Amino acid sequence: MENKPPTDVSNSKKRKRSDGPKPQSQSPLAIKKQKLLVSRQNLPIWSRQKDIRESLRQHSILVLSGETGSGKSTQVPQFLLTEPWCTGKIAVTQPRRVAAISLARRVAEEMGSPLGASSPASKVGYSVRFDDNTSAGTRIKYLTEGMLLQEMLRDGALSQYSCVVVDEVHERSVDVDLLLGFLKQLLESGKRKKPLKIVVMSATADVESLSRFFSTPTPKSEETSNGTVHGDDEEFQGFSDDEQSTPAEKSQVSTCRVEGRQYPVKLHYIDKPTEDVVDAALQRIMHLHCKEPMPGDILVFMTGQEIIHGLQKLVEELAGNLPPEYPRLLVLPLFAALPQAAQQRIFERAPPNTRKVILSTNIAETSVTVPGVRYVVDTGKAKIKQYRNRLGLESLLVKPISKSSADQRKGRAGREAAGQCFRLYTQQSYEELEKDTKPEILRCDLSNAVLKMKARGVDDVFSFPFLTPPNREAMEKSLLQLLLLGTLNEDGKINDIGRKVARLPLTPTLGRIVLEAARPERDCLLEVIDIIACLSVENIFLPTDTEEAREKALEARSQLHRRQGDHLTLLAAVQAYAAETSDRKRWATTHLISHRAMQNVLNVRKQLTTQCKSLLPNPTVRSTVDEDTQENILKCFLKGYHGNNIARLCPDKTYKTFAGNQTVAIHPSSVLFGRKVEAVVYNEFVFTTKAYARGVSAIQLKWLEDVWGSS
Numbered sequence: 001m002e003n004k005p006p007t008d009v010s011n012s013k014k015r016k017r018s019d020g021p022k023p024q025s026q027s028p029l030a031i032k033k034q035k036l037l038v039s040r041q042n043l044p045i046w047s048r049q050k051d052i053r054e055s056l057r058q059h060s061i062l063v064l065s066g067e068t069g070s071g072k073s074t075q076v077p078q079f080l081l082t083e084p085w086c087t088g089k090i091a092v093t094q095p096r097r098v099a100a101i102s103l104a105r106r107v108a109e110e111m112g113s114p115l116g117a118s119s120p121a122s123k124v125g126y127s128v129r130f131d132d133n134t135s136a137g138t139r140i141k142y143l144t145e146g147m148l149l150q151e152m153l154r155d156g157a158l159s160q161y162s163c164v165v166v167d168e169v170h171e172r173s174v175d176v177d178l179l180l181g182f183l184k185q186l187l188e189s190g191k192r193k194k195p196l197k198i199v200v201m202s203a204t205a206d207v208e209s210l211s212r213f214f215s216t217p218t219p220k221s222e223e224t225s226n227g228t229v230h231g232d233d234e235e236f237q238g239f240s241d242d243e244q245s246t247p248a249e250k251s252q253v254s255t256c257r258v259e260g261r262q263y264p265v266k267l268h269y270i271d272k273p274t275e276d277v278v279d280a281a282l283q284r285i286m287h288l289h290c291k292e293p294m295p296g297d298i299l300v301f302m303t304g305q306e307i308i309h310g311l312q313k314l315v316e317e318l319a320g321n322l323p324p325e326y327p328r329l330l331v332l333p334l335f336a337a338l339p340q341a342a343q344q345r346i347f348e349r350a351p352p353n354t355r356k357v358i359l360s361t362n363i364a365e366t367s368v369t370v371p372g373v374r375y376v377v378d379t380g381k382a383k384i385k386q387y388r389n390r391l392g393l394e395s396l397l398v399k400p401i402s403k404s405s406a407d408q409r410k411g412r413a414g415r416e417a418a419g420q421c422f423r424l425y426t427q428q429s430y431e432e433l434e435k436d437t438k439p440e441i442l443r444c445d446l447s448n449a450v451l452k453m454k455a456r457g458v459d460d461v462f463s464f465p466f467l468t469p470p471n472r473e474a475m476e477k478s479l480l481q482l483l484l485l486g487t488l489n490e491d492g493k494i495n496d497i498g499r500k501v502a503r504l505p506l507t508p509t510l511g512r513i514v515l516e517a518a519r520p521e522r523d524c525l526l527e528v529i530d531i532i533a534c535l536s537v538e539n540i541f542l543p544t545d546t547e548e549a550r551e552k553a554l555e556a557r558s559q560l561h562r563r564q565g566d567h568l569t570l571l572a573a574v575q576a577y578a579a580e581t582s583d584r585k586r587w588a589t590t591h592l593i594s595h596r597a598m599q600n601v602l603n604v605r606k607q608l609t610t611q612c613k614s615l616l617p618n619p620t621v622r623s624t625v626d627e628d629t630q631e632n633i634l635k636c637f638l639k640g641y642h643g644n645n646i647a648r649l650c651p652d653k654t655y656k657t658f659a660g661n662q663t664v665a666i667h668p669s670s671v672l673f674g675r676k677v678e679a680v681v682y683n684e685f686v687f688t689t690k691a692y693a694r695g696v697s698a699i700q701l702k703w704l705e706d707v708w709g710s711s
């Protein structure tokens with residue numbers, strides 16, 4: 001069956017001649033759909049539509065590789081929707097919520113469908129943490145990997161789906177590795193009544209290792225879990241059955257490579273290494289803007305939200321002082337926690353006589369395609385999660401990217417026409433970069449992954465089919481961590497607490513904190529939910545990067561600051577905001593707090609409160625938080641952090657961590673900054689110029705016995 005493009009030009013002509021409705025009466029959705037069809041047909045993947053559909057009629061699994069922008073994420077689900085086997089939904093997973101939301105929006109437009117919950121007629125929706133925007137009629141559902149994992153805990157056979165498209169596999173997040181393992185187990189288990197088709201998509205040519213992964217049966221014994229191997233980066237041209245599979249499993253997996261469009265990109269390096277990349281980026285942006293003719297937007301790769309906001313201010317300041325004959329500059333930040341409304345602006349073409357400058361984290365490397373870009377400025381760094389086994393700490397560290405990341409970044413300049421890429425590092429530094437970024441599973445805390453496996457009934461986690469098996473020591477460490485958290489029994493089986501924690505859309509640590517707060521002895525569930533809601537969104541406090549701004553903020557927020565530290569300060573802020581009934585926006589401005597972030601906090605709070613209803617049916621509602629409750633709240637955090645994220649003051653007046661005995665300073669953003677207290681609990685360990693604890697509260701050492709003594 002051919003998937004007829006929904007052009008229907010002939011039909012509309014016929015209608016014009018007859019008495020039927022005139023084209024003008026077409027709905028705006030239908031008009032937009034027609035317009036977008038032309039660009040869809042120009043995508044490299046369009047000509048492969050028949051192959052892709054045919055392949056999934058013959059095989060259960062398709063491994064599809066193709067350059068970013070070739071049309072994989074938007075088109076493949078639409079190609080498959082009308083296939084005879086596709087009677088259920090199609091899930092399309094994304095590593096990031098920004099991508100899930102923007103893809104759903106785009107595909108809804110392309111299909112002429114309303115988006116998500118807005119209408120029962122909607123065919124496309126998305127589901128990301130704390131935001132489920134789907135309707136009963138949803139057929140294509142974009143969702144984060146974590147959300148599909150959550151769904152698998154509730155319905156192990158994924159019975160409402162006919163197809164799972166696992167996108168952006170090259171990013172190799174822990175969640176995607178888990179998902180691939182679970183899907184492989186599901187296919188092998190024979191638990192499905194109807195067929196389930198799997199499409200695994202990647203922007204790099206790693207098809208061989210993926211197809212081998214799926215065509216090698218999962219070994220039953222423990223040792224063989226090491227048997228999964230990485231293939232060479234051999235490129236598959238065209239379409240082929242998987243040649244690696246043994247005759248018995250042959251034809252389960254097929255592979256396909258879509259050639260993308262790539263115009264030449266001129267590469268520039270700097271001659272001498274620079275210390276100040278923000279300044280180097282600023283100079284480069286302004287130079288490009290003033291010297292290079294329009295059109296052509298500029299995409300700058302930076303490390304994180306704070307540094308992006310800092311650069312944004314500087315660029316806007318300089319751009320504001322340019323003589324009027326220069327085109328305008330529109331600076332747009334792009335990072336994972338970006339709110340929805342701001343995301344949308346990235347995809348819009350710049351207004352006339354305006355050049356866009358997008359300041360992005362590595363999210364624009366492959367996850368999000370920004371149209372109009374002709375110039376790329378690459379700082380060569382990214383913030384990556386790093387788990388340090390010895391210290392038992394997971395932290396976000398600014399690290400040099402890999403060669404393949406640098407090449408992806410460069411490629412972004414040549415999508416629509418010839419472009420230029422400016423690397424703010426030397427050629428020698430490039431040569432010294434690692435070839436590929438290590439999969440996250442080799443460098444992160446595995447307790448979340450292990451708990452998810454346990455909750456899905458994988459008792460022997462060492463024999464789980466991993467694409468890349470993690471370090472055994474790291475797995476053992478997380479098993480121990482989960483045991484200490486009280487989520488596993490001595491025999492390693494998941495217990496009731498563990499099952500409850502696994503079902504919450506939170507890390508095991510935060511989940512355990514919530515569960516502790518629901519114990520009648522603590523009874524501070526609502527307060528803890530408020531704090532955790534704040535930790536789940538972008539920073540609620542507007543950034544203060546100068547001393548002057550910090551002082552101003554200190555004054556504006558003085559009524560909210562709590563001397564016990566940041567946790568209770570966050571709580572005070574949420575409660576004050578929620579209690580404000582007249583003008584919340586004004587309240588937020590006066591207190592230098594982000595109104596947008598606070599709206600998100602209230603949304604998360606609502607959803608978490610609903611999800612936690614069964615944990616404590618009648619939690620105490622308080623208008624003020626007395627001292628006992630304050631103590632209980634912090635004790636819940638101590639329970640969840642169980643020995644981690646705690647530091648005590650030493651005689652030399654520095655704080656040292658409990659686990660690892662490492663010196664750590666209180667971050668300047670904390671209300672405890674500059675104060676010396678007996679001990680502190682903190683949410684995050686970050687390393688910038690030195691080791692900092694962020695999100696810090698004062699605790700008493702004598703509380704530890706009470707907390708750790710109880711189960």
Ligand code: CDP
Pocket residue numbers: 043066067068069070071072073074075102103106347366369371
């Ligand atoms: O998945 P892949 O990177 O191969 O491509 P895609 O995400 O399907 O994007 C194909 C094209 O759709 C892009 O080049 C954009 O022009 C467009 N697109 C868009 O305008 N807005 C989005 N949110 C996603 C894609």
